[in-house]
Each structure stands twice: as structure tokens, then as C-alpha cells.
Amino acid sequence: MSIWQTLRSHASDVRERRILDLFNDSRAEKFSASFGPFLFDYSKTNIDTSTRHLLVQLAEQSGLAEKRNAMFSGEKINDTEGRAVLHTALRRLENDVEVDGENIMGEVRETYDRMVRFADDVRSGKFHGHGGRITDVVNIGIGGSDLGPAMACLALAPYHDGPRCHFVSNVDGAHIHDTLKDLDPETTLVIVASKTFTTIETMTNAETAKAWMAKDIEDPAEQFVALSTSAEKTAAFGISPERVFGFADWVGGRYSMWGPIGLSLMIAIGPKHFRDFLAGAAAMDQHFCEAGFEENLPVLLALVGMWHNQFCDFATRAVLPYDQRLSRLPAYLQQLEMESNGKRVSMDGEVLPYHSGPVVWGEPGTNGQHAFYQLIHQGTRIVPCEFMIAEKGHEPDLAHQHILLAANCLAQSEALMRGRSMDEARKLMEAKGFEGEELERQAAHRVFPGSRPSTTLIYPMLTPEVFGGIVALYEHRVFVEGVILGINSFDQWGVELGKELALALQPVLTGEADGAGKDGSTLRLAQMIRDAQD
Numbered sequence: 001m002s003i004w005q006t007l008r009s010h011a012s013d014v015r016e017r018r019i020l021d022l023f024n025d026s027r028a029e030k031f032s033a034s035f036g037p038f039l040f041d042y043s044k045t046n047i048d049t050s051t052r053h054l055l056v057q058l059a060e061q062s063g064l065a066e067k068r069n070a071m072f073s074g075e076k077i078n079d080t081e082g083r084a085v086l087h088t089a090l091r092r093l094e095n096d097v098e099v100d101g102e103n104i105m106g107e108v109r110e111t112y113d114r115m116v117r118f119a120d121d122v123r124s125g126k127f128h129g130h131g132g133r134i135t136d137v138v139n140i141g142i143g144g145s146d147l148g149p150a151m152a153c154l155a156l157a158p159y160h161d162g163p164r165c166h167f168v169s170n171v172d173g174a175h176i177h178d179t180l181k182d183l184d185p186e187t188t189l190v191i192v193a194s195k196t197f198t199t200i201e202t203m204t205n206a207e208t209a210k211a212w213m214a215k216d217i218e219d220p221a222e223q224f225v226a227l228s229t230s231a232e233k234t235a236a237f238g239i240s241p242e243r244v245f246g247f248a249d250w251v252g253g254r255y256s257m258w259g260p261i262g263l264s265l266m267i268a269i270g271p272k273h274f275r276d277f278l279a280g281a282a283a284m285d286q287h288f289c290e291a292g293f294e295e296n297l298p299v300l301l302a303l304v305g306m307w308h309n310q311f312c313d314f315a316t317r318a319v320l321p322y323d324q325r326l327s328r329l330p331a332y333l334q335q336l337e338m339e340s341n342g343k344r345v346s347m348d349g350e351v352l353p354y355h356s357g358p359v360v361w362g363e364p365g366t367n368g369q370h371a372f373y374q375l376i377h378q379g380t381r382i383v384p385c386e387f388m389i390a391e392k393g394h395e396p397d398l399a400h401q402h403i404l405l406a407a408n409c410l411a412q413s414e415a416l417m418r419g420r421s422m423d424e425a426r427k428l429m430e431a432k433g434f435e436g437e438e439l440e441r442q443a444a445h446r447v448f449p450g451s452r453p454s455t456t457l458i459y460p461m462l463t464p465e466v467f468g469g470i471v472a473l474y475e476h477r478v479f480v481e482g483v484i485l486g487i488n489s490f491d492q493w494g495v496e497l498g499k500e501l502a503l504a505l506q507p508v509l510t511g512e513a514d515g516a517g518k519d520g521s522t523l524r525l526a527q528m529i530r531d532a533q534d
């Protein structure tokens with residue numbers, strides 16, 4: 001029997017057992033792992049010693065250790081695009097790495113130093129706009145060129161002492177309009193962030209920003225910066241090379257905030273805190289490379305995730321940070337996890353015989369509790385939950401609110417596991433004076449099945465280092481899951497078809513093309529939009 005089959009039959013044997021019954025004096029300790037500032041507790045799942053043993057075997061048999069080493073050493077593991085995968089090089093600045101026989105680190109360090117100088121200059125006022133010191137930075141980018149820095153600027157708000165940062169991503173004109181309307185073009189710096197510098201949303205918004213600035217400034221390009229792999233295209237846009245921060249194709253878009261794509265964050269929090277953010281991620285890299293699988297946080301996170309998705313058939317995964325400043329983490333992880341591991345064929349092009357990555361979603365607590373937790377507790381589908389909480393907040397004066405936040409976080413995982421039986425529900429309703437059939441009916445509504453799995457990641461405080469570690473932890477989790485699934489986690493062909501069709505539809509919406517060959521639904525909707533433009 002293959003390890004996959006063994007795990008599936010093990011899952012069908014143990015799926016129904018009560019998680020609470022697995023607890024003894026040492027379970028919390030045995031089914032958690034710590035590294036640096038992190039403790040990952042997966043004891044509130046139905047995993048036992050034999051489950052973990054089988055899962056670790058699954059990881060070993062997938063060749064994970066060799067594949068991990070291949071990634072870190074610059075082998076072209078993204079073989080549908082013929083590229084190395086080296087976002088880790090952007091945060092391990094001391095290590096030398098070669099691609100195609102050439103040391104890539106000279107250029108990486110040089111660009112990093114230029115970013116530091118530029119960020120310092122913007123923060124000090126040495127680099128200024130036509131109207132003086134830069135007060136606002138607008139990052140125009142989408143997907144990987146937006147979600148990372150936007151999430152990070154929010155996450156590290158307590159360290160933000162540079163100009164205000166704004167993020168424009170959507171091609172919907174409302175986004176750029178609402179962002180620019182209160183800004184002064186003479187003191188605004190526009191960062192055009194695009195790996196390819198061809199993404200239609202970003203290029204359209206960049207042109208809009210340029211036209212907005214041109215109303216007040218003779219040469220708006222002077223207040224523009226570009227972050228891209230294409231020096232040719234940034235030059236064609238009119239941005240002078242000293243304000244272009246380049247990177248190579250071995251940095252995937254959704255893995256790119258450690259380098260130039262993180263410039264807005266560096267300007268916001270300053271190079272020193274940015275360096276701490278890199279250091280936190282680099283420490284996680286080292287842990288990932290060195291720790292045994294049973295103590296390895298990214299490996300454990302991946303194995304627990306796969307246990308729930310591939311073996312217990314729970315199709316979604318809720319990310320629930322009890323940390324308001326991580327409110328963009330679920331959106332960031334949607335791209336990281338679903339673009340990376342939402343694939344249908346193996347590396348060899350064979351259709352997968354099992355499910356690939358889960359649907360990832362979430363909201364920060366406690367907000368989610370007042371919205372969708374009803375389904376998590378009593379719905380008919382089981383949703384594994386991933387809770388996150390800091391031991392301490394950044395606001396000493398509001399420590400009592402942090403206690404309330406933390407109590408809610410712990411209460412939710414406890415409630416999910418413990419549940420409430422029919423007997424307990426009956427007692428509750430009896431105490432309220434119900435009896436007979438009405439008591440039975442009312443009690444049924446108050447039953448919680450319980451035994452719903454969750455994990456908790458706890459860290460001392462959301463500092464730049466801790467935040468860097470969290471993001472790197474999730475990146476490596478995605479890598480581990482991808483290796484075990486046998487897929488390429490680093491391409492994204494699934495986004496192409498929609499882009500092609502959108503290009504073809506544009507002239508249909510303007511009336512320049514008749515849409516021959518399109519289906520009736522698309523044509524009718526297009527016609528309505530076309531008519532509304534007159």
C-alpha cells in the first residue's frame with residue numbers, strides 16, 4: 001500500500017474520533033513545536049503519534065529535503081518557466097548563490113544598498129517633490145506587487161514613521177480616483193511596481209497617475225519610481241534608471257516583497273526595521289533548512305494542512321489572525337497559497353489523482369466571530385481553522401483589550417473542539433423553563449458538534465522580525481505542500497486565459513468589434529455595458 005493509501009485509510013479510521021478524548025497531561029506539549037519567537041500548537045486536531053509518523057513519512061518519501069536544497073541553491077525548479085526560485089536570496093544577503101554559473105548576490109546587494117539610500121533620502125527630505133518633502137507614497141501594483149507591501153505596511157504600523165503609504169491595485173478607476181483625490185501631486189511619490197511592467201491594470205493606473213501629476217508638474221516622471229525586471233519598459237515609460245530598482249526573473253511575483261517590491265515598506269518603516277523584517281525571514285529559512293521534520297514549523301504546518309485537506313477531505317482553510325494589523329494576511333495568503341498550489345497537473349503534466357491546494361479564506365478576530373463563525377461552529381461542513389495571536393499588543397495602555405482579544409481567540413478554539421452535547425443543551429433549556437417537545441426542539445438548535453480541528457500560532461509581539469518570520473513560514477509551507485503534491489508551485493498559467501479574453505473583449509465593449517463567435521450571455525452583458533457608455 002502506498003503511503004497515500006495508508007494515510008487515507010488511517011484518516012477514515014480516525015476522522016470521527018473526539019479530539020478532546022486524545023488529551024492527556026502531555027498532549028499540548030507533544031503536539032506543538034517551537035522555534036525562536038514562535039509556538040505552533042496543533043494539539044487541537046485529531047492527529048496522534050501514528051498520524052504524525054505517517055505524515056512525516058509522506059514528506060520523506062516526496063524527496064522534500066533534496067528539493068528544498070535544490071531551491072535554496074538556485075536550481076531551476078520552476079521548470080515550466082525555466083527559472084530558479086530564489087526569493088530567499090533577497091533576505092540572506094550574506095550568502096552567495098549561483099544561477100547559470102554566476103554569483104547573483106553582487107547585484108542583489110547593490111540594489112539593496114540603492115534602496116536603502118533612496119529610502120533614507122525620501123525619509124530625510126533629501127529626495128523631495130516639486131513642492132518639498134514627500135508626504136505621501138502611492139504604490140501602484142497588483143497581485144504580488146501589491147498584496148505583500150500593502151499587508152506589511154499595515155502589519156508594521158507601530159514602526160511607521162515615514163511618509164504615508166497608499167496602495168492602488170484595481171483597474172476600477174474608483175480606486176485611483178479615491179486615493180489621489182486628497183493628495184498633493186507636488187509632494188507625492190508614485191512607485192510603479194510591476195515585475196513584468198506589462199500588467200494592464202498597473203500600466204493603466206500608472207498613466208492615470210502621470211496625467212494627474214502632469215497637471216501641476218512639468219516633468220512628472222521625476223516623482224516616479226519603478227520596481228521591475230524590465231529596464232527597457234521602465235525606460236520607455238520615462239523613468240530614469242537611477243530611480244529604477246530591478247530584480248531578476250527568479251523572484252516570483254507573490255514572493256517578491258523582500259526585494260525592490262518592498263520599497264514602499266522600507267520608506268514607511270525605515271531601512272533598519274526593514275532589515276529586521278528580512279532577518280526574521282532569514283531565521284525561518286535557516287530553521288526550515290536545518291530542523292528535523294517533526295520539529296520543523298513549515299513542514300508541520302504543511303503536514304497538518306494536508307492531513308485536513310487531502311486526507312480528511314476538508315476543502316477549505318480559514319486563517320484567523322487575532323491581530324487587527326494582520327487583517328490583509330488572509331488576502332495575501334490567498335494569492336500565495338492558491339496561485340501557488342491551485343494546480344491540476346503534476347510536474348510531468350499528468351492529471352493529479354488527488355486534490356491540490358485548499359480554498360484559503362479568513363478575516364481577523366474578533367470581527368469574524370460576529371460574521372461567519374456560526375457556520376464554522378454549527379455548519380455541516382468542517383472548516384479547519386488557523387488561529388494566530390500575539391502574547392502582547394503594542395499598546396500598553398490598552399493591555400486590557402489585548403486580554404479580551406486573547407480570551408476570545410482561545411475560547412474559539414476551545415469551543416470548536418469541546419462543542420456542546422444534546423444533554424448539555426437540554427440542561428440549559430430546562431433552566432430557562434422549557435419542557436417537553438419544545439425543550440427538545442430548542443435544545444437541538446443549541447448543540448455544537450465539537451471536535452472541529454484548529455491550530456494556533458502564538459508569538460510574543462508583531463515586530464518586524466516576527467512578521468518576517470510569519471510570512472517566510474507560510475511561504476515554506478506552500479513549498480512543502482507543493483513538493484508533496486508533486487506540482488509546480490511557482491508558475492501561474494491559470495491566470496492567463498482570463499487576461500487574453502479580457503483583451504479581446506475590450507473592443508467589443510467599445511463597439512469597435514462585434515464579438516463574433518462569443519456566447520449569448522457574454523454578448524448580452526457586453527451590449528448592456530456598451531449601451532450605458534453612450
Ligand SMILES: O=P(O)(O)OC[C@H]1O[C@H](O)[C@H](O)[C@@H](O)[C@@H]1O
Nearest residue numbers: 143144145194195196199253495
Ligand atoms: O508584477 P506584475 O508583473 O505586474 O504582476 C502582477 C501579478 O499579475 C499576474 O496576474 C500574476 O498572476 C501574479 O502572480 C502577479 O503578481
